[in-house]
Amino acid sequence: MANPATLNTAAASIDAVGGMLDGPQGPKPRKRFTRNNIIIYGTLIVVALYYLLPLYVMVVTSLKGMPEIRMGNIFAPPVEITFEPWVKAWSEACTGLNCDGLSRGFWNSVQITVPSVVLSIAIASVNGYALANWRFKGADLFFAILIFGAFIPYQVMLYPLVIILRELGLYGSLTGLVIVHSIFGMPILTLLFRNYFTSLPEELFKAARVDGAGFWQIYFQIMLPMSLPIFVVAMILQVTGIWNDFLFGVIYTKPDLYPMTVQLNNIVNSVQGVKEYNVNMAATLLTGLVPLIIYFVSGKLFVRGIAAGAVKG
Amino acid sequence: MNDLTHSVEIKNLDLYFGAVRVLQDLNLTIGKGEFLVLLGSSGCGKSTLLNCIAGLLDVTAGQIHINGKNVTWAEPSERGIGMVFQSYALYPQMTVEGNLSFGLKNAGLPKDEIAKRVARAAEVLQIEPLLKRKPAALSGGQRQRVAIGRALVRDVEVFLFDEPLSNLDAKLRADLRVEIKQLHQQLGNTMIYVTHDQIEAMTLADRIAIMKGGLIQQLASPDEIYNRPRNRYVAEFIGSPTMNMIEGALAGTMFSGALGEMSVEGYPFDGDAPDATPAVLGIRPEHIASGSAAETMPIRLDSTVDLVEPLGSDTLARVTVGDSRLWVRMDGQISVHHGDPLPLGFEPARIHLFDKATEERL
Amino acid sequence: MAASRPSTLLRNLNAKIAAIPMILTALVVFTGGTIWTVAYSFTKSGLLPRWNFVGLDQYERLWGSRRWMVSIENLFIYGACMLVFSFVIGFILAALMDQKIRFENTFRTIILYPFALSFIVTGLVWQWLLNPDLGIASVIRAMGWESFDFDPLYNAQIAIYGVLIAGLWQGTGLIMVLMLAGLRGIDQDIWKASRVDGIPAWKTYIFIIIPMMRPIFITTLVIVASGIVKVYDLIVAQTGGGPGIATEMPAKYVYDYMFGGQNLGQGFAASTMMLLAVLIVVIPWAMLEFGGKKRG
Numbered sequence: 001m002a003n004p005a006t007l008n009t010a011a012a013s014i015d016a017v018g019g020m021l022d023g024p025q026g027p028k029p030r031k032r033f034t035r036n037n038i039i040i041y042g043t044l045i046v047v048a049l050y051y052l053l054p055l056y057v058m059v060v061t062s063l064k065g066m067p068e069i070r071m072g073n074i075f076a077p078p079v080e081i082t083f084e085p086w087v088k089a090w091s092e093a094c095t096g097l098n099c100d101g102l103s104r105g106f107w108n109s110v111q112i113t114v115p116s117v118v119l120s121i122a123i124a125s126v127n128g129y130a131l132a133n134w135r136f137k138g139a140d141l142f143f144a145i146l147i148f149g150a151f152i153p154y155q156v157m158l159y160p161l162v163i164i165l166r167e168l169g170l171y172g173s174l175t176g177l178v179i180v181h182s183i184f185g186m187p188i189l190t191l192l193f194r195n196y197f198t199s200l201p202e203e204l205f206k207a208a209r210v211d212g213a214g215f216w217q218i219y220f221q222i223m224l225p226m227s228l229p230i231f232v233v234a235m236i237l238q239v240t241g242i243w244n245d246f247l248f249g250v251i252y253t254k255p256d257l258y259p260m261t262v263q264l265n266n267i268v269n270s271v272q273g274v275k276e277y278n279v280n281m282a283a284t285l286l287t288g289l290v291p292l293i294i295y296f297v298s299g300k301l302f303v304r305g306i307a308a309g310a311v312k313g
Numbered sequence: 314m315n316d317l318t319h320s321v322e323i324k325n326l327d328l329y330f331g332a333v334r335v336l337q338d339l340n341l342t343i344g345k346g347e348f349l350v351l352l353g354s355s356g357c358g359k360s361t362l363l364n365c366i367a368g369l370l371d372v373t374a375g376q377i378h379i380n381g382k383n384v385t386w387a388e389p390s391e392r393g394i395g396m397v398f399q400s401y402a403l404y405p406q407m408t409v410e411g412n413l414s415f416g417l418k419n420a421g422l423p424k425d426e427i428a429k430r431v432a433r434a435a436e437v438l439q440i441e442p443l444l445k446r447k448p449a450a451l452s453g454g455q456r457q458r459v460a461i462g463r464a465l466v467r468d469v470e471v472f473l474f475d476e477p478l479s480n481l482d483a484k485l486r487a488d489l490r491v492e493i494k495q496l497h498q499q500l501g502n503t504m505i506y507v508t509h510d511q512i513e514a515m516t517l518a519d520r521i522a523i524m525k526g527g528l529i530q531q532l533a534s535p536d537e538i539y540n541r542p543r544n545r546y547v548a549e550f551i552g553s554p555t556m557n558m559i560e561g562a563l564a565g566t567m568f569s570g571a572l573g574e575m576s577v578e579g580y581p582f583d584g585d586a587p588d589a590t591p592a593v594l595g596i597r598p599e600h601i602a603s604g605s606a607a608e609t610m611p612i613r614l615d616s617t618v619d620l621v622e623p624l625g626s627d628t629l630a631r632v633t634v635g636d637s638r639l640w641v642r643m644d645g646q647i648s649v650h651h652g653d654p655l656p657l658g659f660e661p662a663r664i665h666l667f668d669k670a671t672e673e674r675l
Numbered sequence: 676m677a678a679s680r681p682s683t684l685l686r687n688l689n690a691k692i693a694a695i696p697m698i699l700t701a702l703v704v705f706t707g708g709t710i711w712t713v714a715y716s717f718t719k720s721g722l723l724p725r726w727n728f729v730g731l732d733q734y735e736r737l738w739g740s741r742r743w744m745v746s747i748e749n750l751f752i753y754g755a756c757m758l759v760f761s762f763v764i765g766f767i768l769a770a771l772m773d774q775k776i777r778f779e780n781t782f783r784t785i786i787l788y789p790f791a792l793s794f795i796v797t798g799l800v801w802q803w804l805l806n807p808d809l810g811i812a813s814v815i816r817a818m819g820w821e822s823f824d825f826d827p828l829y830n831a832q833i834a835i836y837g838v839l840i841a842g843l844w845q846g847t848g849l850i851m852v853l854m855l856a857g858l859r860g861i862d863q864d865i866w867k868a869s870r871v872d873g874i875p876a877w878k879t880y881i882f883i884i885i886p887m888m889r890p891i892f893i894t895t896l897v898i899v900a901s902g903i904v905k906v907y908d909l910i911v912a913q914t915g916g917g918p919g920i921a922t923e924m925p926a927k928y929v930y931d932y933m934f935g936g937q938n939l940g941q942g943f944a945a946s947t948m949m950l951l952a953v954l955i956v957v958i959p960w961a962m963l964e965f966g967g968k969k970r971g
Contacts, residue, residue: 036774040771040774040776041776043767043771044768044771044772044776044782047768047782047786048781048782048785048786050844051785051786051788051789051844051848052785053804054789054800054801054804054844055788057800057803057804058800058803061803069809070809073813073814073817074803074804074806074809074810074811074813074814075814123696123697126693127693127694127696127697129693130689130690130691130693130694131694134687134689134690135690136686136687136690136691136694139690139694142694142697142698142701142702143697143701145701145702145705145706146697146700146701146705148705148957148961149700149701149704149705151897151901151953151957152705152709152950152953153901153904153905153926153946153949153950153953154905155905155926155929155930155942155945155946155949155950156708156709156712156713156946156947156949156950157704157705157708157709157712158929158930158933158946159711159712159715159724159933159939159942159943160704160707160708160711160712161704161708163724164703164704182696183700183704186696186697186700190697214689215689215690215693216689240791243793244792244793244794244795244796245793246793246794246795246907246908246911246912247907247908247930251930251934261793261795261796261908264795264796264799265795265799265911265912268799268802268912269799269911269912269915277803277806277809280799280803281800281803284796284799284800287793287795287796288792288793288796291791291792291793292788292791292792294791295787295788295791296784296788299780299784302787302791303783303787303852306790306849306852306853307852307853307856
């Protein structure tokens with residue numbers, strides 16, 4: 001390619017304009033602290049502090065002893081850091097007759113979340129794929145009902161589901177709750193996957209069919225490997241959603257199978273005994289930890305998940 | 314001290330995006346009423362330059378003058394420019410009339426003045442029946458006309474067009490091209506027009522600036538650009554199919570390359586002819602005579618037809634001479650086929666010689 | 676030759692098998708369940724569902740109940756404030772974030788993180804922050820404003836606003852992110868055109884950008900509104916519906932009667948009313964969104 005130096009002189013000689021004139025030249029001078037910038041950053045910083053405040057208070061409260069909490073200011077950092085409340089929240093706090101702390105709820109939540117996430121994503125991804133690429137008669141109608149169902153308050157379906165699960169002998173079991181989560185996760189996930197598979201080039205699917213691949217072969221060998229990001233998005237959506245669930249957990253399981261959120265609420269809002277705010281905050285933080293970690297690690301994918309769910313919904 | 318016959322002057326303009334130098338020490342003077350086209354492939358800096366002139370981008374160094382006023386630091390709305398965008402950028406919730414008048418209302422112009430200007434723009438562009446419609450109810454061509462109208466009502470000296478026809482289909486593009494040319498004749502404004510389409514550039518421009526890598530490669534009339542490209546890049550950029558390029562060496566007036574030795578006696582050298590240098594010889598497909606017409610040419614070659622592309626009005630033929638391939642444009646009525654022998658000829662006045670190392674015209 | 680076409684039922688068989696869970700969910704749970712609940716809301720079902728038709732009795736009782744009326748009033752206050760504030764604040768924050776600022780990711784991460792937390796966690800944190808003896812109020816009093824008295828946990832008059840504060844903290848980030856996505860979807864040439872026209876940024880937002888974002892506003896509104904109707908966990912965690920019945924909500928009414936009060940009929944009637952409320956919001960929207968295509 002041409003040597004830039006020679007081209008440069010050539011370009012300059014085309015239009016041999018004399019030197020620059022007086023007056024402004026170069027970039028417009030910008031003050032670092034314009035009124036606009038102060039307003040923008042000022043507002044954002046104040047808002048950010050406001051949003052961080054509860055998290056900060058949770059952390060400092062959970063690290064203080066009860067005497068310090070009763071005496072002092074909730075914003076003050078702990079004078080004497082103690083991890084006692086965390087230990088207590090995890091393994092000793094009482095709900096009803098059980099005094100083995102939140103750990104029971106944590107493991108229940110894990111046992112609920114893992115199969116629910118796997119099952120709901122498996123069903124919804126295959127279903128979304130069928131809707132996107134193998135349209136059959138009536139599919140659109142069922143899909144419309146499904147999406148419409150996402151807006152219907154669960155409350156009208158709660159009791160019929162109790163009856164269905166009781167008939168199946170699954171009421172009060174973890175399996176029953178996993179099924180419930182899969183059902184209520186279906187609309188949003190199916191939409192997510194359907195939209196994603198629709199956005200893939202259709203020629204790819206056609207080429208695979210011409211090559212003689214069938215329904216499952218195309219799904220597993222072509223669609224799945226291309227769709228890793230959307231599976232991650234769906235996973236983030238489901239893990240946080242199911243971990244944070246309270247209503248289904250309290251309705252469809254028994255006390256010793258309660259998920260962490262239900263147990264947390266029972267610990268903190270129990271009427272018996274002296275309120276131990278530090279233990280309560282440690283327990284609250286422990287429960288919020290899983291979704292928070294997922295949120296901070298996943299970053300933009302989390303945003304993509306909620307945007308995909310909302311904007312296209 | 315400012316020359317008022319200059320409409321836009323750009324002096325030593327530099328622009329960096331981070332560490333990337335997008336525009337490099339650029340100088341450009343555009344006369345009053347001139348139609349200047351900035352032409353180049355994507356990423357050459359042509360749209361960036363236009364945005365700098367409009368004031369939508371802050372320059373890193375240098376000055377911009379419009380109508381004798383130094384506007385380097387001025388807001389876009391204070392520069393005396395109107396701009397037309399590729400995506401039209403019409404305000405979708407407003408009617409055509411609203412689109413035309415919104416900026417004027419905002420500038421605090423009196424109502425009757427606004428009405429007068431809108432009416433005039435609508436008349437010039439023949440969009441009077443559309444005034445009450447919303448952009449969504451308009452065709453692409455109509456939208457682009459409204460977008461031009463929005464620049465027109467501003468009553469400014471300089472119009473900036475940022476690839477205004479790229480979103481239209483070929484037929485409409487040709488129609489609107491004619492309309493823009495007519496508009497320029499009618500209004501006499503200075504127009505700066507960015508495009509990557511060489512036909513638009515050749516047909517519209519008083520002068521074309523061909524850009525590459527943030528530099529102007531050549532700034533000249535379409536005729537000059539076509540007939541005397543300054544360097545190999547310009548030569549290959551303009552013309553379709555591309556100019557044939559034959560590498561070789563020049564010694565005196567003898568050029569020897571893959572096509573054998575030939576005398577270039579009569580070639581109009583830029584300055585003195587070099588004694589001996591590696592060089593590239595260029596000849597446009599339409600400047601190669603074929604068949605019986607070739608016999609009268611000073612330089613003659615024998616070739617074999619390899620591939621034929623009949624276009625109706627013309628026929629393009631790819632021929633082989635030894636190991637080299639050349640494109641030849643010939644009359645559409647001549648019929649040739651693969652394998653036919655084809656005598657070729659051209660004259661030294663029509664060839665282009667470039668230094669092989671610097672790629673500058675010799 | 677038996678080259679007849681395969682029966683229509685067998686065509687796309689695999690796709691149909693794959694869709695069975697969706698079909699069952701759509702028909703049995705969503706449609707069947709809804710119809711069942713609506714139907715049984717006209718019965719005298721108590722501890723167990725029984726098909727003894729009593730007409731609108733349950734609804735009369737429902738609308739005669741003070742607790743239900745308070746719930747409805749709360750839902751309106753909470754819903755209206757939540758929508759207005761979260762949209763105004765969310766949009767302003769999104770507009771600020773759209774000014775090519777530095778640390779955009781940091782700000783977005785901070786403002787959105789409460790949305791990743793459950794309503795239970797949200798409710799419990801704010802219960803602690805609003806604690807009248809040890810929370811924010813005590814800090815403000817300690818700073819010298821002795822008479823400061825903002826106690827949304829025990830003062831029934833303002834208790835619902837305490838829930839609102841927590842709800843806003845949790846949900847505004849979502850609005851901001853959706854609005855920001857909408858702003859980023861605006862053609863950059865529009866901004867350039869408005870700058871050439873000399874229109875100040877705030878005017879561009881109000882007269883050009885916001886009207887352009889109408890579809891996103893409406894969709895977000897429908898999603899957020901149908902979420903507000905379902906509000907349950909937040910109340911349970913933060914106030915338990917109290918003090919007294921000051922922060923009761925319809926969803927809690929349903930749960931309490933269905934699973935705590937052994938009065939299924941009331942639960943069914945209340946949930947049917949919730950369904951009705953959502954339908955009033957969703958149906959016009961669905962018709963606008965999906966039925967309006969004929970106009971284009």
